Amino acid sequence: MSAPVIEVRRLTRRFGDFTAVDAVEFEVQPGEIFGYLGANGAGKSTTIRMLCGLLAPTEGHATVAGHDIARDPRAVKRAIGYMSQKFSLYLDLTPTENLSFFAGAYGLQGAERRRRVEAALVESELTERRDTLTRDLPGGVRQRLALVSARLHRPQVLFLDEPTAGVAPDARRAFWREIRALARAGTTLFVTTHHLDEAEFCGRVGLMVDGRLVALDTPDGLKKAHVPGVFLSVFAQGGDLREALRGVDGVLGLQPFGRRLRVRMAADAPLAGPEALAAHLRARGIDGVEVERGDASLEDVFLELVRRSEKQEA
Amino acid sequence: MTPALVRTTALARKELAHLRRDPQMLAFALVLPVILLLLFGYAISFDLDRIPLAVVDRDQTAQSRALKQRLTAGKLFVEIARASSTEAVEPLLRRGVARAALVIDADYARHVLRGEPAPVQLILDGADNSTAAVALGYATALARAEIPAPPVLPVEVRARALFNPGLRSAIFILPGLMTFILAMVAVMLTALTVAREYERGSMEQLFATPARRLEIILGKLGPYFVLGLVQVLLVLTVGVALFGLPVRGSLTLLFGVASLFLLAMLGQGLLISVVTRSQMIASQIAVLSTLLPSLLLSGFIFPISNMPLPLRILARIFPASHLVSALRAILLRGNGPAEVASDCVAIAAFFGVALIVTTRRFRRTVGA
Ligand SMILES: Nc1ncnc2c1ncn2[C@@H]1O[C@H](COP(=O)(O)OP(=O)(O)O)[C@@H](O)[C@H]1O
Ligand SMILES: [Mg+2]
Numbered sequence: 123m124s125a126p127v128i129e130v131r132r133l134t135r136r137f138g139d140f141t142a143v144d145a146v147e148f149e150v151q152p153g154e155i156f157g158y159l160g161a162n163g164a165g166k167s168t169t170i171r172m173l174c175g176l177l178a179p180t181e182g183h184a185t186v187a188g189h190d191i192a193r194d195p196r197a198v199k200r201a202i203g204y205m206s207q208k209f210s211l212y213l214d215l216t217p218t219e220n221l222s223f224f225a226g227a228y229g230l231q232g233a234e235r236r237r238r239v240e241a242a243l244v245e246s247e248l249t250e251r252r253d254t255l256t257r258d259l260p261g262g263v264r265q266r267l268a269l270v271s272a273r274l275h276r277p278q279v280l281f282l283d284e285p286t287a288g289v290a291p292d293a294r295r296a297f298w299r300e301i302r303a304l305a306r307a308g309t310t311l312f313v314t315t316h317h318l319d320e321a322e323f324c325g326r327v328g329l330m331v332d333g334r335l336v337a338l339d340t341p342d343g344l345k346k347a348h349v350p351g352v353f354l355s356v357f358a359q360g361g362d363l364r365e366a367l368r369g370v371d372g373v374l375g376l377q378p379f380g381r382r383l384r385v386r387m388a389a390d391a392p393l394a395g396p397e398a399l400a401a402h403l404r405a406r407g408i409d410g411v412e413v414e415r416g417d418a419s420l421e422d423v424f425l426e427l428v429r430r431s432e433k434q435e436a
Numbered sequence: 437m438t439p440a441l442v443r444t445t446a447l448a449r450k451e452l453a454h455l456r457r458d459p460q461m462l463a464f465a466l467v468l469p470v471i472l473l474l475l476f477g478y479a480i481s482f483d484l485d486r487i488p489l490a491v492v493d494r495d496q497t498a499q500s501r502a503l504k505q506r507l508t509a510g511k512l513f514v515e516i517a518r519a520s521s522t523e524a525v526e527p528l529l530r531r532g533v534a535r536a537a538l539v540i541d542a543d544y545a546r547h548v549l550r551g552e553p554a555p556v557q558l559i560l561d562g563a564d565n566s567t568a569a570v571a572l573g574y575a576t577a578l579a580r581a582e583i584p585a586p587p588v589l590p591v592e593v594r595a596r597a598l599f600n601p602g603l604r605s606a607i608f609i610l611p612g613l614m615t616f617i618l619a620m621v622a623v624m625l626t627a628l629t630v631a632r633e634y635e636r637g638s639m640e641q642l643f644a645t646p647a648r649r650l651e652i653i654l655g656k657l658g659p660y661f662v663l664g665l666v667q668v669l670l671v672l673t674v675g676v677a678l679f680g681l682p683v684r685g686s687l688t689l690l691f692g693v694a695s696l697f698l699l700a701m702l703g704q705g706l707l708i709s710v711v712t713r714s715q716m717i718a719s720q721i722a723v724l725s726t727l728l729p730s731l732l733l734s735g736f737i738f739p740i741s742n743m744p745l746p747l748r749i750l751a752r753i754f755p756a757s758h759l760v761s762a763l764r765a766i767l768l769r770g771n772g773p774a775e776v777a778s779d780c781v782a783i784a785a786f787f788g789v790a791l792i793v794t795t796r797r798f799r800r801t802v803g804a
Contacts, residue, residue: 209638212636219453229439229443229646
C-alpha cells in the first residue's frame, strides 16, 4: 500500500468552549473517494477548512499531500483543489473569466493558462456558452464548471464541501459519475455530503456526529457492523402490523418507510425470510400481506449510530 | 512574471471584469464627481450674484437712490421690481420672484444728512440661508460705506463659513470637494467589493488559493487606486476648465499627496468591510465615515480653527483635513513639498494604523 495522501491525527478545533471537531483520526489513500457524512453542524466543513489550510487546528496534526497543514498551509493550498460549501463561481462573470481567474490565482499564465481554460471549457461542454454570464447557466452546469475550475491546476487532492447541495437529482448523478472518473484517474477525493444515498458511491465513509468521527468503513462494512441482520419490507392492507410483530423472536428494529414497514431481523431468527414472516403475519390475521427482501442503507447505519451516541450521552 | 505577480494580476483582472458588469459602480466613480462638481461649483458661484431684488423707496431722494444704486452696482443684486409698500413686496418674496427686498423709509435722507442712524430694511429669503447670509453680509458692508450705523434688519441669519468675500468660492471649495469625492468613492467602492466577497462566500475560496493576503488586497484594490487617480485628473480638469482653478504648485507633488490619501481611503474601506462583512452595513459606515470627516471636519465648509478642541483633534486624525490643506497649499498658494510634509505624515499615519488593524483582523478570522 502506498503512503496515505491525507493523514489526520487527533485533529481538534474548538470555538471558545464549543468543540466543533473532536480528536478526529483517519487516513485517505491515493485515488480513494472518501465520503464525510454528518448532519448539519456535525463538523464537516470545519474539518475540511483545517485540511485546506484555512483554519488552524486547536490540537492534533494532519498532513495533506505530504505537507503539514499547520506549518505549511501554502504548500497544502498549492497541492489541493477546494470547492467551498457556499461559493461556487462568480455569477457576474462568464465561464471563461471564471476559469482564467482561478487559473491565474493558482499561478498559471500565458499559453499554458489559455490551453487549460480552453480544455476546461470543452470538458464542461461550455465552448458555445463561454461568454454567457455564469448566472444564466443551469445549476447542474454551474456545478460542473465549478468542479473543473477547482481542478485547473491539476491538484492531487480535491476537497468538495457538499458539492451537490441544491442540485437536481439527475445532475447529481452526472456529477458523481465525474467524481468517480476522477478517482479512477488517480485524484484523491474528499467529499462531504448529507445525502446518504451519495455516500454509497464512496470507497469509504466516515460518519460525524457532534464533532466526533463515530464510524469509518466501506459502505458495506458499515452496514454489516452496525445494522447486521436481514431487512424485510412489509406491506399490509389491513390490521395492526406492529401488534402482530410483538413477541416475534429476533426483531432488531422497525421503521416505517412510506406505506411499508421495514423490519430488521437477526439473520438466524426463525422468521428471517419473506415467506416465513408473511405466513406468520397472515396467521395473526393481517390482510393482503406482501413481504420483500430489502437492503440495509447507510441511512439505517446513520440513524443507528446517532441513536447510540445519544444514548451514550444520556 | 513571477507567480506572485501572476496571482495579483489575476485578481485585478477579475475586479475589472466585475466593474465592467456593474456600470453603476463606474458611474458612481466617474459621473457623480462631475455632477457634484458642477452642482457645487455653479450653485456657489452663481447663486451669490444676480439675486433678484425688489425695492420700496419711500424717500425718493438723491440719497435713497444712491443707496439703491450702490447695492445694485455690483453683480450681487439685480433690481427686478419696485413697490410702494412693504405689504406689496411680500407676495413677490413668497412667490420667489424676488429673493430680497430693500425698504428705504421716508426720512432716510434726513437722517443721513444729519449723520444719524438711517432706518433701512433688507428683507431676505431666509429659506435659502446660505444666500441670505452672504447677501446680508454684502448689503451691510455696502450700506455701511455711507451710513454710520448698521441698518435695521428684521431677518435673523447667522453668518456662516460659506461666506467668502473673494466671491471666488468655487475655487476655494474645489480642494474640499475633491477630497470629499475621492474619499467617498474610494472608501465606498472598496468597502463594497470586499464585503461582497465575504457575503458571497468567495473570500474563503480566495484564501484557499496560494495567493497571499497582501496579493489579494493589492489585486482587489489596485483597480480602485487607478480609478481614484483618474478622478483626481477629472476633477482637476473640470476645475481648471470651468472654474479657472489655478494650479500654482507641482502636479507631481499633487498626485503624490493624492495617491497617499487614496491609499489611506482604500485602507479605511478595507477595514470597514473586513469588520462588517456585509455590503449593507459596510456602505452605511462608509458614507458616515467619509461624509463627516471630509465634509464637516476637513475645513471644506467650516474652518477647523473655529471648532471646539475635541472636534479639532478629530479633524486632525482623519486624513481629509490634511488633503484639503495640502491641496489648497499646492493649488492656490503654489507651495512645495516642505509645506505639505506634515500633512503627508498625518495621512500616512492613518493609513498605517488602518493597514495594521486590517491585516490583524484579516488573519485572525480567515475562513471563519
Ligand atoms: N467560526 C466559527 N465560530 C464559531 N462556531 C463555528 C464556527 N464555524 C463553525 N462553527 C460551529 O461548529 C459546528 C460545526 O460546523 P460545520 O463544520 O460548519 O458543520 P457542518 O459542515 O457539518 O454542517 C457548528 O455548530 C457551527 O456553528
Ligand atoms: Mg458544512
